[in-house]
Amino acid sequence: MKLLLIHTGGTIGMAETPEGLAPLKGLVEEAIAARLPAGAVLTADVFDPLLDSADVGPAHWNRMLETICRHPDAAVIITHGTDTMAFSGAALSQALAEENRRVILCGSMLPLGHQGDAESNLDLAISATASKEPGVFLAFAGKLLAADGLVKHDSHEADAFRAQPQATPDVPQRRTFEDRKLAILTLSPGIPAEAVKAMLERLDGAVLRIFGAGTAMNDTVLLSVLAEAVKSGKRLRAVSQCEAGGLSPGAYAAGTGLWSTGIENGGTETPETALIHLWLN
16 A cells, blocks of 8 residues: 655644644644554655645645655545635635546644544544545545535534535646736625725636525625626636535526626535635646
8 A cells, every 4th residue: 555645734733832732743743653454655745834725835735746646556635724725625626626636635623642533533534544435535624525516614613524415526727826807796785885895806717605595785886896807817716605505596586687797606615615616627
């Protein structure tokens, strides 16, 4: 068995210091090596510096993808902080679509050695590499979750993630993340159209979190801002602010003006999934 560990950082690999929890090199690598079966060959790519997942972004996704491609015969475990796990899960799932690779993401709410979830999550991740089923998954709280629709729904409990079902990712137009200006914008009652316009003028595209099954305020100025952005070539992809259920354009009259602007229907996509779709297509 060949195992590639990509250790990006996160709580799982932290230790107590006088200033509080901080990343400690070697902690995750040693914990995994001690759990591998006899004869297993471990290769570790450790980020330097180790990252809080709040700092993980497109350049780091590209590094993960490049490292995975350099080890075509290895099972892959990526240790990662929980705060942006859903973004990295979506990024890897879509970028590796139909590449016949199996990648297991793993993190924890408490560090190794703190009588928490870290050890059991690592054990699950290692056992999950035995399967040949391709895809990107998260090993967490006794569950193996598809990584393209992850939702971190709790900021403290060990069972912090669930997965919203997503369509099987299509082969993307690109498999790496270019320098693009994209963001997730949330519509809220009373949001100034001028603020949305100012944001969109500085973006190449955006995910719009809209209401319920696909409605938005009937603000003619705001709708004009969205229509002009689409007309100028910016891609706007809509998703629901609800965690489950997705969008149903046409179900409510209150959505008529919004859908006439030319925005894309993200269906049941999570905001993270939709953002990655814009990045790769």
